[in-house]
Amino acid sequence: MDGLKLLQALIQAESPSGAEGPAAQVVLEALKGLGLTPRLDEAGNVEAVFGEGPEVVLTGHLDVVPAGDPSHWAHPPFSGAYLDGWVHGRGAVDMKGPLVAMLMALKRLRAAPQGRVRFLAVVQEEVGGLGSRYASERLAPKAFILGEPSRRRPMRGARGRAEVHLDFEGKEAHAALAGLENPLFDLGKALAFLEESVWPSSLKLTPTAVYTLPGAHNQTPGVVRLVLDVRFDPEADLEALLARLREALPASVYIPEAVRRSGEVERVIPMVWPPYRLPEDHPLLKAALSALGQEEAGLWPFTTDAPYLGARAPVLGFGPGDPALAHTAKEAIRWEEVEAAAMDYVRLVEALWRS
Numbered sequence: 001m002d003g004l005k006l007l008q009a010l011i012q013a014e015s016p017s018g019a020e021g022p023a024a025q026v027v028l029e030a031l032k033g034l035g036l037t038p039r040l041d042e043a044g045n046v047e048a049v050f051g052e053g054p055e056v057v058l059t060g061h062l063d064v065v066p067a068g069d070p071s072h073w074a075h076p077p078f079s080g081a082y083l084d085g086w087v088h089g090r091g092a093v094d095m096k097g098p099l100v101a102m103l104m105a106l107k108r109l110r111a112a113p114q115g116r117v118r119f120l121a122v123v124q125e126e127v128g129g130l131g132s133r134y135a136s137e138r139l140a141p142k143a144f145i146l147g148e149p150s151r152r153r154p155m156r157g158a159r160g161r162a163e164v165h166l167d168f169e170g171k172e173a174h175a176a177l178a179g180l181e182n183p184l185f186d187l188g189k190a191l192a193f194l195e196e197s198v199w200p201s202s203l204k205l206t207p208t209a210v211y212t213l214p215g216a217h218n219q220t221p222g223v224v225r226l227v228l229d230v231r232f233d234p235e236a237d238l239e240a241l242l243a244r245l246r247e248a249l250p251a252s253v254y255i256p257e258a259v260r261r262s263g264e265v266e267r268v269i270p271m272v273w274p275p276y277r278l279p280e281d282h283p284l285l286k287a288a289l290s291a292l293g294q295e296e297a298g299l300w301p302f303t304t305d306a307p308y309l310g311a312r313a314p315v316l317g318f319g320p321g322d323p324a325l326a327h328t329a330k331e332a333i334r335w336e337e338v339e340a341a342a343m344d345y346v347r348l349v350e351a352l353w354r355s
Contacts, residue, residue, distance in 0.1 A: 001107055004335055006030055007100040008080030011089035017127040020044060020062040027121050030103050043134040043265040046121040051113035055141035056352045058102040061125030064091040065327050072329040088332040093321035097333040098147030101320055105345035115353035123262050125305050128269040130260040132305035136312050143284050143352050144309045147319040149326060152341055154288050155317030158300035160275035162238060164228040166251040172222040183224040190249050202236035234275045276306035284314050284355055291351035292344060
């Protein structure tokens, strides 16, 4: 397996959420090249398994966020350009680089398996986690290794996220005849309230979007919708936050739902992604730290598929790449870090087998 060429091909296989097919085909062919018999499940997740005994799942996602304006990139975002030891492009870090490291690890693990390994590349992680939600319903391994980028530092959890909508209602009127009754003024007061308020350290509120409905430029809106991105720790009280917003602001405050479909699978998903924490003294985390020669695990500041997987088995996070480069026009990963992570994955899986 030529891992570098595989990573370049995977980046070149554009795979926005809901259209992961091209990347899935690249991964399927790579797994066949290892002598495995991979399959696509009903949701479009790629899966392969070998060995007998305690099962460890190596997992990550196929989808990527949009690349945005190509002119903002030093190299075309889907070129997979390799320059001075770095592979550039959308998904290099989040998370096609980690997926390739896992595929490279499979080759070594298959030579003398001491247990069972399942490789799982899922769809739609970036938009609600449909792939992992579906796959986790039928899996019960000893542990999951989630390959989100961590600069090769073990991670034991991540913050949760909620998308909160605030709808300010008004009366639609011709702008030439409109008075002061305008929900945009309520929006301004709400933004000032959010900026001036003190929130618990377990919560982070960020206004990210505003929509006016019906959206005409010569008409006062009937509804102004403010979208808040809320990041929260396990100890945060999300319901108390919603209650505080409802009490303070003249708005309908709610968490929306979205219908997600992939392949034969359809789910109605509330726009809440729970936090996840693996206890610091968990024996599998201690085994992982020992195998990697590290003293403590970190926490991702962003949301992952860990809560859905973690409902079935402990989740250990580990991946190559700098997460600060994910979702940016500077996304790139050092190839030698991918190679090193492949060996790390071998050590992790073997340590979990033995534990």
